[in-house]
Amino acid sequence: MSKTNSPKLWQPCMWALALGIIALPATLQAQDKPAETEMIITKDQFSLTLNDAVRIALEMSPTLQATLLGIDGAKYDQKKNRGSLLPKVSLSGSYGYMLKKQKVYFGDMGGSGSPMGSFFPDDGIEMGQTHSLQGGVNAGMALIAPQLWASLKLDKEAVALAEEKAHGSKIDLVAEVKKAYMAVLLAQESLRVLEANYANAQANYKDIANKYQHGLVAEYDKIRMETQMKNVLPNVVAARTAVRLAEAKLKVVMGVPLEIPITVTEHLADYKDRVYQHLPTESAAISLQDNSTLRQLDRQGRQLDAALHVKRMAYMPTLSLSFTYQYSFASDKLHLDDRKRWSPFSTIGLSLDVPIYNGGARGNDVRSTEVQIRQLAAQRVAAESQLRLGLMNSVSEQKTALEQFVSAQDAVATAERGHSIAEVRYKSGAGTLLELNDAETALLQARLNYSQAIYNYMVAVYSLDALKGEGLPVGSEVTSLPSLFPIVQTIRIR
Numbered sequence: 001m002s003k004t005n006s007p008k009l010w011q012p013c014m015w016a017l018a019l020g021i022i023a024l025p026a027t028l029q030a031q032d033k034p035a036e037t038e039m040i041i042t043k044d045q046f047s048l049t050l051n052d053a054v055r056i057a058l059e060m061s062p063t064l065q066a067t068l069l070g071i072d073g074a075k076y077d078q079k080k081n082r083g084s085l086l087p088k089v090s091l092s093g094s095y096g097y098m099l100k101k102q103k104v105y106f107g108d109m110g111g112s113g114s115p116m117g118s119f120f121p122d123d124g125i126e127m128g129q130t131h132s133l134q135g136g137v138n139a140g141m142a143l144i145a146p147q148l149w150a151s152l153k154l155d156k157e158a159v160a161l162a163e164e165k166a167h168g169s170k171i172d173l174v175a176e177v178k179k180a181y182m183a184v185l186l187a188q189e190s191l192r193v194l195e196a197n198y199a200n201a202q203a204n205y206k207d208i209a210n211k212y213q214h215g216l217v218a219e220y221d222k223i224r225m226e227t228q229m230k231n232v233l234p235n236v237v238a239a240r241t242a243v244r245l246a247e248a249k250l251k252v253v254m255g256v257p258l259e260i261p262i263t264v265t266e267h268l269a270d271y272k273d274r275v276y277q278h279l280p281t282e283s284a285a286i287s288l289q290d291n292s293t294l295r296q297l298d299r300q301g302r303q304l305d306a307a308l309h310v311k312r313m314a315y316m317p318t319l320s321l322s323f324t325y326q327y328s329f330a331s332d333k334l335h336l337d338d339r340k341r342w343s344p345f346s347t348i349g350l351s352l353d354v355p356i357y358n359g360g361a362r363g364n365d366v367r368s369t370e371v372q373i374r375q376l377a378a379q380r381v382a383a384e385s386q387l388r389l390g391l392m393n394s395v396s397e398q399k400t401a402l403e404q405f406v407s408a409q410d411a412v413a414t415a416e417r418g419h420s421i422a423e424v425r426y427k428s429g430a431g432t433l434l435e436l437n438d439a440e441t442a443l444l445q446a447r448l449n450y451s452q453a454i455y456n457y458m459v460a461v462y463s464l465d466a467l468k469g470e471g472l473p474v475g476s477e478v479t480s481l482p483s484l485f486p487i488v489q490t491i492r493i494r
Contacts, residue, residue, distance in 0.1 A: 046262045050181050053254055054473055057177045058170065060255035067169040074162040078155035084148055086141065092326075093135035101126040129330040136326030143350075146316040154306040161299040168292030173253070174473070175466035179459050180250040185268040186455040187246040191239040193447045198236050200440065201229040208433070221433045228437060268451050275405055275457050283395045288387055290469030297380045304376060308369045314362045317354040323347070387467060394464040401457035408450035415439070415446040 058064065103124035142148060205225045212222040251258050288294055325346040331338065355362070422439035425431030465471035 046260060047265050048262050049265055050178065051473070053177050053181050053250065054174055056256065057173055057254040058473075061173055061253075062255055064166070064169050064173055067166045071159065071162045071166055074155075074159045078152075078159055081148075081151055081155050084142070085145075087139055088141065089137065089139045091135070092138055094133070096132040098128055098130050098132070101128050101130075103127070130332040131330065131334045133329035133336075134326060136324065138322075138324050140320060140322040142318065142320050144317070144319040146318070147310055147313040150306070150310040150313045154303065154310055157299065157303040157306050161296065161303055164292065164296050164299050168296060170472055171292055171466055171469060174471050175462050176253050177250070178462045178471070180246070180253045181264070182268075182271075182455050182458050182462075184243070184246040184250050184264050185266065185271075186451055187239065187243040188264065189268040189451040190448060191236070191243050193444060193451070194232065194236045194239050197440065197444045198229070198232045201225070201232050204436070205229045217433075224433060224437070268454050271454055271458055272405075272409075275402065275454065279402075281395070283388070283392045286391055286395070286464075286468060288384065288391070288468070291387060291467060292469055293383055293387065294380065295469070297376065297383060301373065301376055301380070304369060304373045308366065308373065311362070311366050311369055314365070315355060317352060320351045320353075322349050322351060391464070391467050394460050394467060398457060398460035398464065401453055401460055404449065405453035405457055408446060408453045411446040412443075412450050415443040419443045 104127055105124040205222075205228075208217060208222050208225045211217045212219060247262060247264075248258055251260070251262065256262070323346075325344070327342055327344050329336065329341050329343075331341045335341070419439040419442070422431055422436045426433065426436045462471065
C-alpha cells in the first residue's frame with residue numbers, strides 16, 4: 001500500500017524542485033547585478049552635481065553606447081577574418097531519382113555495321129540506376145595566403161580606429177555635458193538675480209504707495225515705480241522659461257528622460273575660484289597631439305597603409321589544401337541495407353593559384369589606395385589648421401572672459417555700494433527716485449555681467465579641454481560593451 005502511494009507523495013516535491021532549478025539562474029543573476037546599474041530616482045528631487053551629470057552621461061548616453069557598439073562590431077569582424085585561417089569542414093548530401101533512363105545503341109538498327117551489334121537488342125540498352133545517393137565530408141584550408149595574412153593587420157587597425165572614435169565621442173560628450181550644466185547654472189543665477197530685483201521693486205513700490213497715501217511723494221513717483229516693477233516681471237517669466245529649456249537640454253545630452261525632474265545643487269558662484277585655477281596660456285604652447293580628431297585621422301592613415309599592403313599581396317600566389325570523403329549508393333530499388341550498393345571514395349589535393357593578368361584591376365586598385373593616402377594627408381593638414389584656429393579662438397575667448405570677470409567683479413562691489421548709498425539718500429529725502437532706479441539697474445546689470453563672465457570663462461575652458469583631448473574623468477577609459485546590447489541601466493521612478 002505504501003509503495004503505490006509513494007509516487008503521488010513525491011510528485012509535488014519533484015515539481016517544486018524543478019521550478020526551483022529553473023528560477024535559480026535568474027535569482028543568481030539578479031543577486032550578482034551590481035548596484036551601479038540601477039538608479040532610483042524620486043519624483044520629488046533628483047540632486048545633481050557636475051560630476052554626477054558627467055558620470056550619468058557616460059553611462060546612459062545612447063550616442064556613446066552606439067559608438068561603443070562599433071568597437072564590438074570591429075572585434076567581431078576581426079574574429080571572423082581570423083577564422084578564415086582555420087580549416088573549413090562541411091557535410092554534404094544529395095539524392096537523385098532518374099525519371100527516364102538513357103539508352104545506348106550498338107550498331108545499325110538492321111543489324112549491319114558493327115559485328116557486335118547482333119549481341120544487343122535493337123531498341124538499345126538502358127543505362128544508370130533509378131535511385132542514387134551521395135553523402136560525405138568536405139574539408140579545406142588555406143596553406144599559403146599572403147593577402148589573408150595581411151588583412152589581419154587591417155582588422156587590428158579597424159579595432160583601434162573604433163576605439164579612438166569612442167574615445168573622441170567621450171571627450172565631446174563630456175564637454176557638451178559640462179557646457180549644458182553651466183548653461184543651467186547661468187539660467188538659474190539669472191533667474192535668482194531677476195527675482196531678487198523684482199522683489200526689491202515690489203518692496204519699493206509698496207513703500208512709495210504708502211508714502212503717496214500719506215501725501216509724502218508725488219503721484220508721478222508712484223506711477224514710475226509701478227511701471228518699473230511691471231517691466232521686470234516679463235524678464236522673470238522669460239528667465240523661468242530659460243531655466244526649463246536649459247534643464248531639458250541637459251537631460252537630452254545626459255540621456256535622461258525628459259519627464260524625470262532634476263535639481264542642480266551647485267551655484268555659478270561656486271566656480272569663481274576655478275577661474276584663477278585655469279589661467280589662459282598662449283595657443284602656440286598648447287599641443288594637439290592628444291586631439292581626438294587628429295588621432296582618428298592618424299588611425300585612418302595606418303588603416304589605409306594596411307589596406308595598401310593587402311592589395312599588394314593580391315599579386316602573390318595562394319596554396320590551399322582540400323579533402324573529400326564520400327559514400328555513394330546507386331540501385332533500381334531503394335534498399336539502403338544492401339551493403340554491396342554502398343561504395344566509399346576519398347580524395348585529397350592541393351590547389352595552387354598564381355595570379356597573372358586580370359585586366360589591370362589589381363594595379364588600379366593599388367593606385368587608388370595610394371591616392372586615398374595622399375588625400376588623407378591633405379585632409380589632416382587642413383584639419384590641423386582648423387583646430388589651431390579653434391584653439392586660438394578658445395584662448396582668446398578665455399582671456400576676454402577673464403578680463404570681463406575681473407571687471408564685473410569690481411563692478412558688482414561698486415554697484416552694491418552705490419545702491420546702498422542711493423537707498424539711504426532716498427529714504428532720508430536727500431536723493432530722488434530716479435537715482436534709486438539707476439542704482440538698481442546698475443546693480444542688476446553688474447550681477448548679470450558677473451554671472452555671464454563666469455559662464456563664458458568655464459565654457460572656454462571646457463572647449464579648450466576638448467581640443468586638447470582632455471577633460472575625461474579618471475576611470476572612464478574606452479571599453480567595449482559586454483554584449484551587443486546597450487549598457488543595462490534601469491531607472492525607477494518612485
